[in-house]
Amino acid sequence: MTSEDIRSTLLTCLSDVAPEVDTEALEDDTDLRDELDLDSMDILRWVQGIHKALGVEIPEEDYGKVVTLGDAIDYVSARV
Amino acid sequence: MVPEFVMPSLGADMTAGTLAKWRVAVGDTVSHGDIIAEVETDKGIIEVEVFESGVVQELLVREGEKVPVGTPMAQIGEPGAGAEAGAAPVAESVAEAGAVAESAAEAVVVAEARAERVTPRRPMHRGGLLREGPMASPAVRRRAHELDVSLEGLHGSGEHGRITIEDVQHAAEVGPSPSVSRDRVRISPYARRIAADRGVEIERIRGTGPGGAIRADDVLRAEASRPAEPVSAADRMQRAIAAAMTRANDEIPHYYVEQTIDMGAALAWLRDFNASASIEERLVSGVLVLRAVARALRKHRSLNATWQGVEAVPSKEINVGLAVSLRGGGLVAPALRNTDEGSLTELMARMTDLVARARSGTLRSSEMTAATITLTALGERGVESVTPIIFPPQVAIVGCGATVERPWVVEGRVVVRPVMRVTLGADHRVSNGHQGARFLSTLESLLQEPDKL
Amino acid sequence: MTTYREAVRTAIQTLLREDPRVFLMGEDVGRYGGAYAVSKGFLEEFGEERIRDTPLCESTFVGAGIGAAIGGMRPIVEVMTVNFSLLALDQVVNNASLMRHMSGGQFEVPLLVRMATGGGKQIAAQHSHSLENWYAHIPGIKVLAPATVQDAHDMVLAGIEDPDPVFIFEHQMLYGMEGPLDTESTPPSPWKAAVRREGKDVSLIAYGGSLHKALGAADELEKEGIVAEVVDLRSLRPLDHETIVQSVSRTHRAVVIDEAWKTGSLASEISAILAEEAFYELDAPIERVCTLEVPIPYAKHLEDAAIPQVDRIVAAAKRSVGGA
Numbered sequence: 008m009t010s011e012d013i014r015s016t017l018l019t020c021l022s023d024v025a026p027e028v029d030t031e032a033l034e035d036d037t038d039l040r041d042e043l044d045l046d047s048m049d050i051l052r053w054v055q056g057i058h059k060a061l062g063v064e065i066p067e068e069d070y071g072k073v074v075t076l077g078d079a080i081d082y083v084s085a086r087v
Numbered sequence: 088m089v090p091e092f093v094m095p096s097l098g099a100d101m102t103a104g105t106l107a108k109w110r111v112a113v114g115d116t117v118s119h120g121d122i123i124a125e126v127e128t129d130k131g132i133i134e135v136e137v138f139e140s141g142v143v144q145e146l147l148v149r150e151g152e153k154v155p156v157g158t159p160m161a162q163i164g165e166p167g168a169g170a171e172a173g174a175a176p177v178a179e180s181v182a183e184a185g186a187v188a189e190s191a192a193e194a195v196v197v198a199e200a201r202a203e204r205v206t207p208r209r210p211m212h213r214g215g216l217l218r219e220g221p222m223a224s225p226a227v228r229r230r231a232h233e234l235d236v237s238l239e240g241l242h243g244s245g246e247h248g249r250i251t252i253e254d255v256q257h258a259a260e261v262g263p264s265p266s267v268s269r270d271r272v273r274i275s276p277y278a279r280r281i282a283a284d285r286g287v288e289i290e291r292i293r294g295t296g297p298g299g300a301i302r303a304d305d306v307l308r309a310e311a312s313r314p315a316e317p318v319s320a321a322d323r324m325q326r327a328i329a330a331a332m333t334r335a336n337d338e339i340p341h342y343y344v345e346q347t348i349d350m351g352a353a354l355a356w357l358r359d360f361n362a363s364a365s366i367e368e369r370l371v372s373g374v375l376v377l378r379a380v381a382r383a384l385r386k387h388r389s390l391n392a393t394w395q396g397v398e399a400v401p402s403k404e405i406n407v408g409l410a411v412s413l414r415g416g417g418l419v420a421p422a423l424r425n426t427d428e429g430s431l432t433e434l435m436a437r438m439t440d441l442v443a444r445a446r447s448g449t450l451r452s453s454e455m456t457a458a459t460i461t462l463t464a465l466g467e468r469g470v471e472s473v474t475p476i477i478f479p480p481q482v483a484i485v486g487c488g489a490t491v492e493r494p495w496v497v498e499g500r501v502v503v504r505p506v507m508r509v510t511l512g513a514d515h516r517v518s519n520g521h522q523g524a525r526f527l528s529t530l531e532s533l534l535q536e537p538d539k540l
Numbered sequence: 541m542t543t544y545r546e547a548v549r550t551a552i553q554t555l556l557r558e559d560p561r562v563f564l565m566g567e568d569v570g571r572y573g574g575a576y577a578v579s580k581g582f583l584e585e586f587g588e589e590r591i592r593d594t595p596l597c598e599s600t601f602v603g604a605g606i607g608a609a610i611g612g613m614r615p616i617v618e619v620m621t622v623n624f625s626l627l628a629l630d631q632v633v634n635n636a637s638l639m640r641h642m643s644g645g646q647f648e649v650p651l652l653v654r655m656a657t658g659g660g661k662q663i664a665a666q667h668s669h670s671l672e673n674w675y676a677h678i679p680g681i682k683v684l685a686p687a688t689v690q691d692a693h694d695m696v697l698a699g700i701e702d703p704d705p706v707f708i709f710e711h712q713m714l715y716g717m718e719g720p721l722d723t724e725s726t727p728p729s730p731w732k733a734a735v736r737r738e739g740k741d742v743s744l745i746a747y748g749g750s751l752h753k754a755l756g757a758a759d760e761l762e763k764e765g766i767v768a769e770v771v772d773l774r775s776l777r778p779l780d781h782e783t784i785v786q787s788v789s790r791t792h793r794a795v796v797i798d799e800a801w802k803t804g805s806l807a808s809e810i811s812a813i814l815a816e817e818a819f820y821e822l823d824a825p826i827e828r829v830c831t832l833e834v835p836i837p838y839a840k841h842l843e844d845a846a847i848p849q850v851d852r853i854v855a856a857a858k859r860s861v862g863g864a
Binding site: 224275276277278279280295296302303304 | 792819820821822823824862
């Protein structure tokens with residue numbers, strides 16, 4: 008699975024949680040909580056979506072490692 | 088009489104709604120609680136449930152049409168009854184007139200009987216009669232006033248959805264309707280009808296008739312002086328919020344009590360739970376607070392009530408409304424029914440679903456009106472305390488700030504603990520600071536034993 | 541132009557000439573020419589068989605009219621005034637109105653009874669009351685109140701044509717009134733009310749002699765910018781609900797004018813109909829302008845004060861519209 012595939016899957020999961028976000032325009036270093044106004048429940052739903060799509064489980068203590076889209080792609084790529 | 092499904096009142100300030108979509112067609116069988124339509128209100132698209140069981144006989148309102156609250160939108164009949172059932176009484180009365188003419192024994196005066204039969208016994212134009220908001224006679228309004236029953240949103244079992252005395256009495260027995268009741272307004276029947284048609288709030292009209300009665304001209308003047316309709320849905324929602332909050336600020340004497348609660352035990356329990364739970368069953372801390380608020384209300388019922396014009400009526404269910412901000416702007420506070428019951432996992436699932444639907448604009452009508460108290464949590468962005476305004480007709484609201492690490496004294500030693508500041512805003516007409524303080528104390532205790540939540 | 545009296549007379553004359561079953565009967569209708577001079581000259585033209593002076597006994601001659609009608613005749617019975625007609629109420633209520641019902645539809649009573657009603661002529665209490673509503677209460681008969689010259693003529697013809705007992709109430713102040721009369725065109729149904737003047741602010745609902753006071757009030761109101769609609773009930777039984785309700789649905793205010801006493805009057809009935817059928821159209825309480833609850837006085841100023849007048853109608857309309 009390429010980094011681009013992972014990116015695309017993460018964005019699809021993000022769209023499910025926050026359909027109003029323009030995922031095309033999202034930069035890799037955007038802070039998802041601050042810039043996209045996601046709260047802890049949105050993050051949890053996103054993490055759940057990633058788990059379902061890719062089988063990668065992000066434990067709570069690692070939430071700090073998936074603050075931006077770029078972080079999340081790196082984190083998932085290392086475990087998929 | 089064929090029961091009618093009418094445009095429901097989905098909030099205290101709703102006067103009209105736009106039928107966005109029918110979810111049923113003529114001939115479909117529906118039962119109590121089914122979602123049969125989507126209605127667009129100032130608060131977004133709401134899924135609306137039906138309270139009749141039967142077969143959809145006729146859809147009276149087109150998609151896209153905006154109609155006042157109380158307007159019949161569909162006729163729901165007995166299974167097997169045809170669509171023409173509604174017309175039957177007329178046909179019968181004509182046939183009856185014929186029978187009178189033919190039956191010698193019954194013959195009175197034929198021609199006169201006919202002349203009287205064809206004169207309509209009800210107002211001629213349907214619209215005239217049916218467009219009234221809650222349709223109720225003066226006697227029913229008076230009884231409702233005596234019993235402090237709100238007619239808004241009350242289901243009428245009479246002809247054309249007319250509210251009967253029995254409906255009012257029944258409503259008084261089963262408890263308050265979630266929507267607000269207002270003091271009786273002195274207004275002519277015609278003025279009341281056109282105010283509903285035009286979406287003019289009668290509470291804001293100054294009456295110039297005898298005894299300050301509102302007349303049709305007063306309604307028209309009020310309409311003319313009203314600011315132009317805002318265009319966007321977000322603007323409309325903001326205006327609805329503005330109206331509700333202004334009213335709350337004008338009418339409700341708020342008092343506030345605040346307590347900082349040690350969240351150490353709750354967060355530790357949550358960490359352990361989430362570490363061992365499957366990812367699908369993970370909880371967020373918000374659900375613990377939500378449940379603790381609901382459980383605390385079991386002991387402090389005076390905060391779980393609705394204001395009914397002259398006094399508060401305690402609500403039987405504990406339905407915490409969750410303030411959900413919409414990312415495009417706007418705010419809704421749909422209810423989680425019986426928030427104090429069921430497992431935390433289940434509550435988490437319901438909360439996730441509710442928030443998702445609030446954001447996608449697919450809330451149900453009952454969720455819009457059922458809340459008995461509201462919880463607003465703004466800690467996600469770091470604020471430490473919230474001083475919230477009550478959402479009428481509720482009589483209390485709980486605001487939570489962020490959980491932050493602070494120096495905390497435990498058994499004489501300063502330690503670092505995660506703490507959260509909780510503020511209770513409550514209606515001083517209903518409860519007082521002492522009761523509010525006891526509620527927060529109960530809440531604090533509950534959060535120290537998260538495993539029992 | 542024709543007088544109201546002449547219009548009634550023309551209609552009866554036409555019937556007498558064209559239909560041998562028609563005859564006229566009542567106190568002083570022959571030699572004297574009728575208490576209100578409607579039948580002057582009839583005795584000479586039609587003879588004693590068809591123009592019959594009767595004893596002063598209403599129960600007898602109204603009863604005789606009922607019998608003649610059942611027997612196939614088309615009697616026109618003139619009763620001097622509604623006050624006197626009470627002597628014949630037994631015949632009306634227990635015979636005329638019941639015959640079709642009691643005979644199982646075998647007998648009909650094509651009787652026409654005319655009588656004068658109302659006050660204003662200083663002929664005192666026993667000759668001036670308005671008791672049309674007593675008759676309008678009875679199922680089995682029909683009640684008409686012509687207020688115009690044209691209706692005075694047409695309703696006599698319609699009354700004779702009808703298979704059931706018809707009672708026509710002629711307001712005594714109207715006999716001298718002049719107006720156009722068309723005897724050629726097909727008349728409108730007598731059982732429908734008529735909008736005599738269109739308006740938008742308030743409906744003045746009246747009949748018979750009160751119609752002209754309502755029209756006078758509408759003129760006064762117009763000077764003050766209030767455009768009143770005037771409805772002439774015409775038929776008091778059956779009542780035309782539709783026209784009344786439609787009018788009030790346009791104006792949202794109603795003033796009912798009735799020369800009867802207010803309690804239990806037709807004005808009460810109209811008010812009830814509006815409350816039942818036009819409740820959500822009403823923007824003001826219904827106003828009733830009726831005769832004060834006293835016997836009609838003889839003295840002119842007291843008689844005028846007792847019965848509805850233009851100023852009282854104007855005041856009621858203004859209360860209703862909200863300008864007073």
